[in-house]
Amino acid sequence: MKQDNILTVEHLEMQFGGIKALNDVNFEIKRGSISALIGPNGAGKTTVFNCLTGFYKATGGAITLFANGKQTRVGKVLGEPFQSSDYVNPAAFASRLRYKMFGGSHLVNRSGLARTFQNIRLFKEMSVVENLLVAQHMQVNRNLLAGIFNTPGYRKAESRALERAFYWLEVMDLVDHANKLAGSMSYGQQRRLEIARSMCTNPELICLDEPAAGLNPAETHALSSMIRVLQKEHNATVLLIEHDMGMVMDISEHIVVLDHGEVIARGGPDDIKSNPKVIAAYLGAEDDEEVTL
Amino acid sequence: MDIVLQQLVNGLTLGSVYGLIAVGYTMVYGIIGMINFAHGDVYMVSAYITAIVLALLSFFGIHSFPVVILFTLLLTIIITGVYGWTIERVAYRPLRNSTRLAPLISAIGMSLILQNYVQIAQGARSQGVPTLLDGTLRMHIGDGYVQLTYMKVFILVAAFSGMGILTYIIQKTTLGRMCRATQQDRKMASILGINTDRIISYVFVIGAAMAALAGVLITLDYGSFDFFVGFVIGVKAFTAAVLGGIGSLPGAMLGGVILGLAESLFSGLVNTDYKDVFAFGLLVTILIFRPSGLLGKPAVEKV
Numbered sequence: 342m343k344q345d346n347i348l349t350v351e352h353l354e355m356q357f358g359g360i361k362a363l364n365d366v367n368f369e370i371k372r373g374s375i376s377a378l379i380g381p382n383g384a385g386k387t388t389v390f391n392c393l394t395g396f397y398k399a400t401g402g403a404i405t406l407f408a409n410g411k412q413t414r415v416g417k418v419l420g421e422p423f424q425s426s427d428y429v430n431p432a433a434f435a436s437r438l439r440y441k442m443f444g445g446s447h448l449v450n451r452s453g454l455a456r457t458f459q460n461i462r463l464f465k466e467m468s469v470v471e472n473l474l475v476a477q478h479m480q481v482n483r484n485l486l487a488g489i490f491n492t493p494g495y496r497k498a499e500s501r502a503l504e505r506a507f508y509w510l511e512v513m514d515l516v517d518h519a520n521k522l523a524g525s526m527s528y529g530q531q532r533r534l535e536i537a538r539s540m541c542t543n544p545e546l547i548c549l550d551e552p553a554a555g556l557n558p559a560e561t562h563a564l565s566s567m568i569r570v571l572q573k574e575h576n577a578t579v580l581l582i583e584h585d586m587g588m589v590m591d592i593s594e595h596i597v598v599l600d601h602g603e604v605i606a607r608g609g610p611d612d613i614k615s616n617p618k619v620i621a622a623y624l625g626a627e628d629d630e631e632v633t634l
Numbered sequence: 635m636d637i638v639l640q641q642l643v644n645g646l647t648l649g650s651v652y653g654l655i656a657v658g659y660t661m662v663y664g665i666i667g668m669i670n671f672a673h674g675d676v677y678m679v680s681a682y683i684t685a686i687v688l689a690l691l692s693f694f695g696i697h698s699f700p701v702v703i704l705f706t707l708l709l710t711i712i713i714t715g716v717y718g719w720t721i722e723r724v725a726y727r728p729l730r731n732s733t734r735l736a737p738l739i740s741a742i743g744m745s746l747i748l749q750n751y752v753q754i755a756q757g758a759r760s761q762g763v764p765t766l767l768d769g770t771l772r773m774h775i776g777d778g779y780v781q782l783t784y785m786k787v788f789i790l791v792a793a794f795s796g797m798g799i800l801t802y803i804i805q806k807t808t809l810g811r812m813c814r815a816t817q818q819d820r821k822m823a824s825i826l827g828i829n830t831d832r833i834i835s836y837v838f839v840i841g842a843a844m845a846a847l848a849g850v851l852i853t854l855d856y857g858s859f860d861f862f863v864g865f866v867i868g869v870k871a872f873t874a875a876v877l878g879g880i881g882s883l884p885g886a887m888l889g890g891v892i893l894g895l896a897e898s899l900f901s902g903l904v905n906t907d908y909k910d911v912f913a914f915g916l917l918v919t920i921l922i923f924r925p926s927g928l929l930g931k932p933a934v935e936k937v
Contacts, residue, residue, distance in 0.1 A: 394825055443829075450827035462822040464815050475815040476826050481808050488807030489799070499808075542827055 347372040347407055347546050347578045348393070348454075354401030355388050355602075362388045363602040366402070370546070370595070375572050375579045377589045379613075380599035381622055386582045387459060389599065390548050394456045395419050395446030408453030408545035418448040451479065455544035457535045459551045459582075465524030469515060469534060472523050473506035476541035480505075509537040512570060514563075529560045533567070540571065547571065549581040553588055561585060565592050590614065598622070636778030641902035642895065647786045649894020650793035654848040655871035656878070656886035657800065658841030664817045664881040665837050666730070668737045672721055672744035674868015676842050679748060680714040680849030681859040682756055685763050699766055703788075703854075711846045718842025719835055727831065745864075752861040760860035763853055789851045796847045797887050800840065804883060813837060817881075870913075877917050879930020888928060892916075 348370040355363040363385045370376050378386050392399040395415055404415040420441040427434040440448075464472050474481070482488070482498040510516045513533040518526055523534060532552060539547055552568070553561045565588055571577045583589045589596065590610045598606040598613060600622040606613055613619055655677055662670045687709045691702050725744045729736040767788060772781045804810035816823045816833045824830045852867075853859055870893065878889025896916050901909040920928065 396821065396825065443831075445829065445831065446821075446824045447827045447829045450825055456825060458822075462819055464818045464822070466818060467811075467814060471811060475811050475823070475828070478808060478812055479827055483808050483812075485803070485807060485809050488809060489803065538826070 345372060346370060348580070349405045349407075350389070350393075350402070351405075352402035353389070353392060353399055353404065355385075355392055355397060356400045361602055363392070363399075366599070366602070366604055368597045368604060368607060370578060370580055372407075372545075373572065373576060373578055374594045375568065375581070375592050376595040376597065377593040378580065378582050378597050378599060379584075379586075379589055380605075384599040384622075385602040386599055387550060388602075390456060390550055390582065393449075393548060394454060395449040406449070406452055406454055406546070409451075411452065413449070413452040415449055418444045418452070419446065420444040450542055450544070453543075453545040454548065455539035455542045455546075456548040457532075457539055457550055457552065459554065461528075461531045461535055463523040463531055463535060463538070465522065467523060468520050469510070469523050469526070470503070470506050470519050472534060472538050473509060473541050474502050476538045477502045477505060479542070505541065509540055512540075513537040513567065529556055532556065533564075536567070536571075540575065540577070544577065546578045546580065549579065549583075551582050551584065553583055553585045561588055564588075568592060636775045636780055637902055638899070639775065639780045641898045643780060643782055643786070644902070645895035645898035646891065647789050647793075647894070648898055649874075649891035650790060650797075651848045651852055651890070652867075652871050652874045652894050653887040653890025654793055654796055654844045654851075655867060656874040656890045657797070657844045657883065659872050659875040660878070660880050660883060660886035661813075661837050661841050663875070664883075665813070665820075665834055666726070666737075667734065668726070668741065669872070670726075670838075670841070671738070671741040671868070672725070672748060673841065673845060674864035674866075674871070675745045675748035675752075676714060676717055676721070676864070677845040677849050677867060677871075678859070678861060678864030679717055679752060680710050680842075680846040681853045681863060682752060682761070683710045683713050683846070684850045684853045685761055685859075688763050688766075702766060703850075706854075707792075707847065707850055710850050711843045714842045714846035714849070715839040718838040718845075721842075722835055722838040727834075749861050749864070756861065758861065760858050762858040765857060766854055783855075785855050789855060792847065792851055796844060800844065801883065803840075809836065873914065873917055876927055877920060879924075879927025882927070882929045882931070885927055885929035892928075 346369040350366055350368050353363055353366040354361070366389060378389060380386050388397070391397040393404055393415065395418070398419050399416060406413045406415065418440055421437065423434070423437055427437055464475065467475070480498070481502045482495045484495070487495040507516065507519070510519055513536060515530060515534060515537065518530060523531065526534065536549065536552065549568070553564055556564060568579055568581070569592065572579055581593070593610060596608065596610060596613045597604060598619050605618045605622060606616045608616070655673065658673045658676070659670060662668065662673070684706055687706045688702070691705055696702060696705070721744055725740045726737045729740055767785045769784045770781050771784065771787065772779050804813060812823070812828050812833055813836065816828060816830050820830050871890065874889035874893045875886045876889070877893060878885030878887070893913055897909045897913045900912040
């Protein structure tokens with residue numbers, strides 16, 4: 342199965358009480374591309390991410406991920422309510438029951454999607470290397486007895502994980518800080534570590550939530566080239582939320598614009614720049630928001 | 635002089651057992667932020683399981699001490715671990731996303747259920763087990779002497795090796811790493827693909843296993859127990875966990891040892907009746923100067 346799109350979002354809806362944060366959001370992400378999700382503050386960008394990664398359970402619509410050689414419906418692995426048709430179809434009933442009992446957002450990650458957060462969420466009291474090792478828990482030997490007796494197999498898996506961790510530290514230019522506590526590093530380094538940690542879970546699609554927030558222009562530039570490395574050398578598809586329009590227009594091939602929980606425009610950077618709806622949304626949204634599209 | 639030494643030794647054995655139970659409180663608090671009030675009763679259940687296993691072994695004619703102790707420890711830890719797992723699955727997990735107080739009330743309910751279930755199943759009278767290990771180490775100092783039964787020596791060795799193994803698991807193994815990650819940020823751990831529900835189950839099993847170790851040791855030493863023993867020792871162990879800084883693993887062990895030492899030194903040198911007053915007075919004093927406990931970190935509101 343070789344799908345062109347790695348992710349399709351259809352009629353996504355998210356309701357918090359009486360407030361509709363997302364209303365009929367549709368878009369798809371091409372495999373191997375760099376795409377951006379932009380929009381004024383409060384447009385629902387992070388809510389979309391939260392629905393994608395299973396942080397929230399979407400109240401309507403379907404999110405389908407085509408990664409790791411299979412098709413995953415995000416709503417399904419989070420566990421959804423039984424439907425009347427399940428009671429005549431034992432197989433569907435069993436799978437529904439299984440996901441209800443053992444499902445959760447960890448399965449979304451295991452099917453090939455990783456993300457970072459707007460406010461950095463590192464394990465601050467662990468060392469930098471440990472942060473990366475935790476992320477590789479699917480690839481190491483998790484047998485407790487093997488760990489206690491430190492068997493050769495365990496040591497081998499562990500040293501492979503260490504190698505991979507140091508590989509990513511090198512890519513993200515953090516090797517010198519390997520043994521520091523994650524919380525003691527500077528802001529920019531923490532951001533890069535978060536990306537490295539997500540990449541350690543071997544995702545096919547990585548979602549970055551405002552990776553350039555709080556970085557200076559030089560750091561932003563370095564980040565752009567790192568994101569390109571992820572795409573080119575690791576076949577990762579990148580989806581990012583970003584307010585730095587310079588960076589967005591520079592690196593992304595496809596842009597989805599969100600406003601008030603709805604998609605108002607989709608297309609390449611040039612289309613978006615000249616789209617009157619997008620300009621109106623940005624100018625009408627915030628007085629202090631600088632817009633140079 | 636010999637009294638002080640004797641009480642130090644007694645306090646260390648008592649404290650190491652407090653520490654073992656305190657570990658269960660502190661790990662559960664660390665990972666899901668609730669006080670597991672049923673933990674003391676898990677300890678009580680393990681005392682009964684110890685007696686049942688001992689009776690079975692003697693029924694099958696097994697009397698050699700190493701074999702008996704090995705089987706008792708193994709079976710008690712496994713069965714108590716199953717209790718820990720079940721309690722979490724039945725009483726706490728369904729309430730995971732409700733208010734913070736809900737699991738607390740559910741824990742108190744679980745504690746009552748366990749007490750009454752054991753009372754009905756095993757009877758309300760206190761039960762006993764025979765002494766397995768006779769003999770005493772005695773060291774003369776001047777006119778007096780310090781003595782230590784072999785059983786107490788065994789308690790010290792077993793309790794401290796238990797803590798050592800646990801520390802190793804948490805610090806060095808993959809499972810421990812996942813536990814620490816889940817403790818620091820559960821949502822993030824799950825986004826990285828860690829099955830956090832399973833990790834929480836493991837933590838409950840580990841806590842119950844440590845309580846079971848304590849249960850076997852104390853039961854073999856004291857010889858008698860009833861369905862209510864879990865309460866007092868549970869409160870003591872909880873105190874130890876708070877003293878050391880709840881949420882901190884080395885803190886729980888340290889808190890246990892300090893509490894045990896304080897209790898036995900006070901009862902040996904001053905007055906037995908007021909030993910609990912002294913122990914809790916110590917807790918209050920320490921909390922005044924270090925509100926988060928000896929090794930605890932000040933609580934920072936997560937954003």
